[in-house]
Amino acid sequence: MSDPTYRWVGSRPVRPDGVPKVTGTARYGADFRLPGMLWGRVLRSPHPHARIRSIDTSRALAHPGVKAVITGADFPDQPFQYMGPSRVESNFWHLTRNVMAREKVLYEGHAVAAVAATDLATAEAALALIDVDYDVLPHVIDVEAAMADDAPLLFDDMITRGVEPPPDKPSNVAKVAEFSMGDIARGFAEADVVVERHFTTQPVHQAYIEPQACLAHYQENGASELYFSSQGHFQLRAQTARLLGMNAGDIRAIPAEIGGGFGGKTTVYLEPLALLLSKRAGRPVKMTLSRSEVFRATGPTSGSAMRVKIGALRDGTLVAAEGEYKFQAGAFPQSPVENGCLCGFALYRIPNQYAKGYHVVSNRPKVVAYRAPGAPISNFAVESVLDELAASLGMDPASLRLKNAAEKGSPLLSGTALSHDGITQTLEAIASHPDYRTPLGPNQGRGMAAGYWHNAAGESGATVYINADGTVQVATGSPDIGGSRASMAIMAAEAFGIDYDDVRALVNDTASVPFTGVTGGSRVTYATGLAVLGACNKVIDELRARAAKLWDVEADAVAWQDGHAVPVSSNVGDFEPLSLKALAAKATVTGGPIGAAHALNASGHAPGFAAQFCDVEVDPDTGKVTILRFVTAQDAGRAIHPDYVEGQMQGAVAQGVGWALNEAYVYGEDGRLENPSFLDYRIPVATDLPAIETLIVEVPNPNHPFGVKGVAEVGLVPAMACVANAIAAATGKRLQALPMSPPAVLEALLGQ
C-alpha cells in the first residue's frame, strides 16, 4: 500500500478536523446562533394520506412570541411534472410539496406548516394552534400493494411513463425503465442451469448521527445566509433558492461539520422553511429536526420487491441474466431503480441481459440517496442467486465470479463498456485470503459476495493560497464526511513537495470557492482532488515564474522539483534551488500574493468494485445471527489516506449488517410509523460487529495523477447478500427477505 514514489500519498497523518472533533469544538448544524435569532418548528401530518381542505394559521399568528407562520401556499409553485425527462428538472414540483404539503399530505410526518417564535417552547405551543382540516384518504404502504389495481392513488392522474402505449388509467407506478443486451431468450435457452428467485428488501434509513439542522438569515439585499449541515451546500443552496424564487447568488451557504450523511443530506428539508420564516419575521431562524422527525419525514432508501433469474453453462459461464425490480419511491417519484437495473449484473461478462425497473409511490417518506443508491438492493437479489447457482454447479462462489469477472471493455447493460479493470484483482483478494478456507464450527457458515457501483465525478472547485510564511491554504466546496480534508492536504503536499503539516485544508462556503457538487457518488477524492491538483499546478507555474524573475531567466527555464524551483538544466545558470517557503517570503517583491482558483467538470472516474466474505453463527433456538468475521476488499485505485479508505469500507459493512439483519420501518395499520427512534429502529452497535478486516486493492486509475478511484459507497453493495449467503451456508436455508432478523431466521429454520 505504501509506494516509494510518494512521500505523503498512502501515509496516515492526523486529519485536520481531528482535534476540533474530539475536543468538541467542531461546529455542526445546530451549533450556530445569531443575535435576535428565532426558533422554528414544523407542524406535521398525523395521517398517512389526506386531502387538506384548509389551514387556518390565525390563532398561531396571534400567539404571543410567534413571529411568523408559513404553509405550502407561501411558496411559489414549480412547473408541473410527475416524472420529467431529467432527474434534476423533474424534481422541483415534487420537492416543494415534500418540504411543505399543498393539496394533500402523502405520509405521516409530512410537513404542513411551520412557525417561528422567540423560543422553542413557544414555537411548539403555537403548532397546536394551527387548525388543519383534513379529508382523510385510504393509504398504501408497501410496494406491491401500491401497484395493485385497486390501490389508493397518491396522484389521481399520474400515468406511468416509459411504457408504450401509455396505460389508459393512472397508477402509483411513476415510470418503468427497461434495459437489454443480447438476446435474453436465447441466452436462457443455452443455459444448463437456471436459478430464479424472488426477493424483498425493506426501506432503511441512512441513520446519520446528526439530525438536520440549519440557521437561516434572510436579507433583502441578496446577502441572505444559510448555515447548515449537508453533503453539498452548493446544491442545497440551489434547491432553496429555486423553491423560494430567489437567485442562488442571493444566498451565502456556510457549511457546518456534518455528522453523517450517506446520501441522506443531499436534499433540503428545513432550509427553505427556515429562510422563508426568516424573511417573514425579519430575524434569523434556527430549526432542527428531532430523531422522530428524521425517521418520519426524511428519506430512507427504497424498499423493493424483486425477481432475478440467471442462467449458466455447466462450466460456470454465465450466459443470461434478467431482473425485475420494483422500487418504492416513497410519496414522490423517484426511486434509484435505474441504478439497481444497471449495477446488478455489471461485475460480470454476461452476453444476454435484461432488466426492468419500476418507480412506485406509496404513503411513505420520499426516498433519497443512500450509499450507492439502488445498487445494494438489486445486488442482494443477484448475488444471492449467484450463490445458489454456484452451489448448483458445485463451484466455489468466488471461483464462479472470477470466471465471469468483467474487464475493461466488457459491455454493460447501460450500452457503454466497463471503463476500468480491478474486478478480478478485488475478487482475488478475497479468494486468496487465508481465512477464506479456514474450517468453521457447528451452526456456522461462510458467505461471499461482490458488488459494483458506478461512482461519479462531476463539478468541483478548489482554491490554493500561499501565505507569506510558506504555509499553504487549500479550500474546497466539498463537505468533509470521510476525511477528505486530510486527502486534499496530502495531495497538495505531494504536488508541492512540502510537508503535510504546512498545508491547511478546509471546506469553504458558496462565496469562497467555485461551485462544487455534493459529497456523494464517491466522487470527492477523485473530482475535488483534481480541482485541488489543478489549483496546485497553477500555483506551481506561478512559483516557477517568480523564481525565474529572481534569477532573471525565462519561466520555461525553471522546473519544480521536490518542493523547489530549480533550473531545468545547468545551461540556465548556477542557481541554488528555491523552496516554496523562500519564494513565499519574496512574493511581495516578485509580483504580489500567490494563489489560484480552479474548477472542472471531471470525467474519467472509475466504478467501484468490492468483494467480501463473512462468517456467521446462527443460534438455532432464537434465529439470532452473530457475525464472527467480516473481510471486505475494495479497489481504491490508490489509497490517498488509507485510514479513511478503511473507515469507508468498515462503515459500509456496518451499515450492511444493519440492513441485512435488523433495520426496518414498522408501520401500524393506520399507516403510522411505530419505531421512529434508535431504541426501536435497530442499527448495529459495537457489540453487534466483529473487527472488520479491510483489504485495499490498488489498481490505479490512469486518469488521476495518483490513481484515485472512489471508495465510499461500493463497500455496502454486497454486504446483505454476503450475510445471506453465509446464513444459507450455516443453515441450508436461503432467506430472500430483508431483514434477516431473529424471527425471520427462526421461521426459516422451523421451515414455516
Next chain:
Amino acid sequence: MSDPTYRWVGSRPVRPDGVPKVTGTARYGADFRLPGMLWGRVLRSPHPHARIRSIDTSRALAHPGVKAVITGADFPDQPFQYMGPSRVESNFWHLTRNVMAREKVLYEGHAVAAVAATDLATAEAALALIDVDYDVLPHVIDVEAAMADDAPLLFDDMITRGVEPPPDKPSNVAKVAEFSMGDIARGFAEADVVVERHFTTQPVHQAYIEPQACLAHYQENGASELYFSSQGHFQLRAQTARLLGMNAGDIRAIPAEIGGGFGGKTTVYLEPLALLLSKRAGRPVKMTLSRSEVFRATGPTSGSAMRVKIGALRDGTLVAAEGEYKFQAGAFPQSPVENGCLCGFALYRIPNQYAKGYHVVSNRPKVVAYRAPGAPISNFAVESVLDELAASLGMDPASLRLKNAAEKGSPLLSGTALSHDGITQTLEAIASHPDYRTPLGPNQGRGMAAGYWHNAAGESGATVYINADGTVQVATGSPDIGGSRASMAIMAAEAFGIDYDDVRALVNDTASVPFTGVTGGSRVTYATGLAVLGACNKVIDELRARAAKLWDVEADAVAWQDGHAVPVSSNVGDFEPLSLKALAAKATVTGGPIGAAHALNASGHAPGFAAQFCDVEVDPDTGKVTILRFVTAQDAGRAIHPDYVEGQMQGAVAQGVGWALNEAYVYGEDGRLENPSFLDYRIPVATDLPAIETLIVEVPNPNHPFGVKGVAEVGLVPAMACVANAIAAATGKRLQALPMSPPAVLEALLGQ
C-alpha cells in the same frame, strides 16, 4: 461626473452592506460568540512610567471561574531593535511590549496582564487579584519636554539613529530623518519675502465609533480562529501569529464589519492576548475594549512641535522652504514624521527644500496611523505660513498656490518626481467656486488651504465566481470602511457588462481570498479594484472560451462585448451573442464551474490632492469658532461611486474641524489622562458642522482602467490650516497651536 462611456462607473447604486447596517444585522467585532466562550479583560497600569518588579497572578488564577491569566512573560520575545532599517521589521520588539508590558510600563493604561473567565464580572473581579509591584519612575508627556536634556528616559540605552556621528548619550529621540533638494541657503538668499513660524499640534484620536473587539479560538491543529474588526485581517493575523510564535497559516482571521478605523485599526491590541488566553484556557475567548481603554491604550496620531520657513520672490514664486518637525511617537518608536517631511511642500514647485524630522518617545500611548499619517500635521504649519506669505505679497492665497503648483514630473523632496497631474485642476475648482469670492459679515473670515498625500497601492487579492443563475460573486480581502463593496461591484458590473444587481460583493477571510494588505493608504479602490478587474478578465477569457466551445470555433474568434460573447467578425460565423447568464447556465456542459482568483502587488497609483476653503465666524466674547461653510475639492481620478467619494471628503473635513478646534488629550500632573471619554474628548457633532460641499475633480489615472485615484485620506490634510487661515482672516490673529478652542482663540483675541 457621469461619463457616457460607462454604464455603472460614476453611478450611485445602493451599497451591498446598506440594508444589514441600517437594520442592525451587520456583525461587528463584538457580535460573535462561540459555545463555551470565556470573557477576557486586561489589567492596565495606573502609572505613566514604572519598572515592573514582579507580577503575582496566583490569587487571580485561584479565583473561581478564572480559566487563564497571562502576562508579558508568556509571550515569546522578539529580536531586539529600537529603530530598525525597515518599518515592518523594527516593529515587533516594540509591538509585543505594547500589547503587554514587560520590563516597564510606559504609559497609563499600558496592558500588564489579562484574564479569561467564565463571565465578564468574574474577569473584572480577577483583575483586582493580580499583584503588580511597580517601581514608579518620573514621566514625560510632551514632545519638547521629552527632548530636553534632563528628561526621564523611556529606554535607558536608546541612541538616536540617523545622526552622524551617533550621539554619545541616550535620549528619547529614536531617530532623526533629513531630506534636502537644491541649495536651501541660496534659496532663502534669493527670496524677497520670508515667513518663518513655530507651530504645535496635539495628538488626536481616530475616534472610531466601534471600540476594538475580538473573539479568539485557539486550536492545536493549526485551525485557530480569530474574529475581529480591523482595517486588515491579513495584517493583524500576521502580527498576531508573529507575537505568538505561530504561523499565519495556523490562524483563520474572519473579518467583522468595521465601525470606523481611520488608520487606528491597522495594528493588534487584543488579538494576541485573546488567542493566548484561549490557548491557555482551551476555550474561545472574547475581548472588547471600553471607550476609556480605547483612549488610554490605543494609538492616536502624533502631537508635534514644528518650525516652518518659506521664501518667495516678489511675484509669488516660491524659492525656498524648510521645515523642522518634532513628532511624538508615543511610548514606542515610531512616528509618521517622514510623511510630514515629504508631504509638506509636495504640492509646489520649490527648487530648494529642506526638512528634518524627529521621532520622539514619551509616556503616552504608542501612535498609530491616522488618515494620511503625518501629512496633516506638517501641512498645518506649511499652509499657515503660505497664507501669511500670500498676505505679505498681497496675493490671493489660491493664486499663490496655483502659481507654484507642481505638475507631473516636478521634483519631490523624496528624490522622485511627481507622478500625476491634478493639483492645478483641484486648486482651480476652489479658486473658481462662486462662493470663494462672496462677501462676508463682521467677525467672519475665509481661509483656504491645499494638501498632498502619497497614497499607496500594494498587495491585494480578489476572487470572482459565476453562479449557475448568472449572478456573480466578487470577494476581496479588503475590509469595507468607505463603501468599497459597492465600488468593487460597480467595477465588476462594468467589466462584465452586466447589471450591478447581479453582482454580490463581500469581504472574505484569510482562507478564502489571496493576501490583501490593509484598508489604508487610500489604496483599496485602486489596488483591490485592480485585483477584482484582473479576476474579471480571467473570467471573461474563460467565458469567451466557453462560447467558442459551444460555437466550435477558436477562443480567439470570440470577443466580449456589452455583457455578451460575440464573434470577433462575421467571418467567424453567424452566431447569436451569448450573455453571461446564458454561458453560466451552460457551464456544467462546457467544462464546469467558472471562476478565478487574482492577486497583485499594485503600483502606478496616484497621490491625493485636495484644496479647500471655509468661512468661519468667531465670537469675540467667547472665542468660539463657528464653521459657516466648508467647500472641499479632491482629485478622484474617476469617482467609481461618487456618494462614497463625497462621504470620504465630508468625513475628512469633519475630522479636520475636530482636530482644528477642539480635540486634545488632557493629562494631569500625574501623567494620567483626564478626558478618556466622548463626553470630555470633544469630537464634532452634527451641530458643529455646516453642510460640507464637495467638488469631485476627475483627472484620470492612466494606470487604472477607469482612472481611479485614492480619495480617502487627503481631504483631512489641509483642513486644520484651512480653518486657521479663516480664523486669521476673521480676526487678524494667526493661531499657531492646535486646538484653536474657544479659550485659545479668546486668548489670541485679547492679545495675551
